[in-house]
Amino acid sequence: EVQVVESGGGLVQPGGSLKLSCAISEFTFSNYWMNWVRQPPGKGLEWVANINPDGSARRHVDSVEGRFTVSRDNAKNLLFLQMNSLRGDDTAVYYCTTGFAVWGRGTLVAVSS
Amino acid sequence: DVVMTQSPLSLPVTLGQPASISCRSSQSLGLGNGNTWLNWFQQRPGQSPRLLIDHVSNRDSGVPDRFSGSGSDTDFTLKISRVEAEDVGVYYCMQYSYWPHTFGQGTRLEI
Numbered sequence: 001e002v003q004v005v006e007s008g009g010g011l012v013q014p015g016g017s018l019k020l021s022c023a024i025s026e027f028t029f030s031n032y033w034m035n036w037v038r039q040p041p042g043k044g045l046e047w048v049a050n051i052n053p054d055g056s057a058r059r060h061v062d063s064v065e066g067r068f069t070v071s072r073d074n075a076k077n078l079l080f081l082q083m084n085s086l087r088g089d090d091t092a093v094y095y096c097t098t099g100f101a102v103w104g105r106g107t108l109v110a111v112s113s
Numbered sequence: 114d115v116v117m118t119q120s121p122l123s124l125p126v127t128l129g130q131p132a133s134i135s136c137r138s139s140q141s142l143g144l145g146n147g148n149t150w151l152n153w154f155q156q157r158p159g160q161s162p163r164l165l166i167d168h169v170s171n172r173d174s175g176v177p178d179r180f181s182g183s184g185s186d187t188d189f190t191l192k193i194s195r196v197e198a199e200d201v202g203v204y205y206c207m208q209y210s211y212w213p214h215t216f217g218q219g220t221r222l223e224i
Binding site: 044104 | 152154156161162163164167203209212213214215216217218219
């Protein structure tokens, strides 16, 4: 069974940085697009970024463009989200998902002074 | 960006009765290659989203057959033939025909 586990969330001050990681097991990771989706507390889902199987193409939603960067390490079955210049409206649970079929439990990022 | 509009936003239902959720997109999701990239997700209280339906009408593995998806162009529907207690939660449609991928606001199904 495929397992997806996010880590790296926490409390950070506005303007700070965090790097989220997502470990995927029992899965041919290098064959699939991977996505990050976030959910602010009590609100709906927002797609944040994705990356193609070999990591040569990536997209980010406009609200994070230039601040967040998605990347992957196919040798280690890892997905990353580097988040810089964090703002209060980035506060959310961040989910990693394998092409939307399998989701992790998410990791909470809280941006506050 | 493609705007996804769901209705209703709140759906009170009776156990054993059918339920239907509408999702409309601000532009056609049908691509020239014949693909329409529209998914439905269920999010139970306190849980991560779960894929129910992909490509408009394909149930994901393990999804009960009381769930069905249909539609085309800009108009899509998720139907539950007979609601069960475990169906309580929020349902989202999502398009990925275009960048950025976008979700509907969510429909809260309650018994």
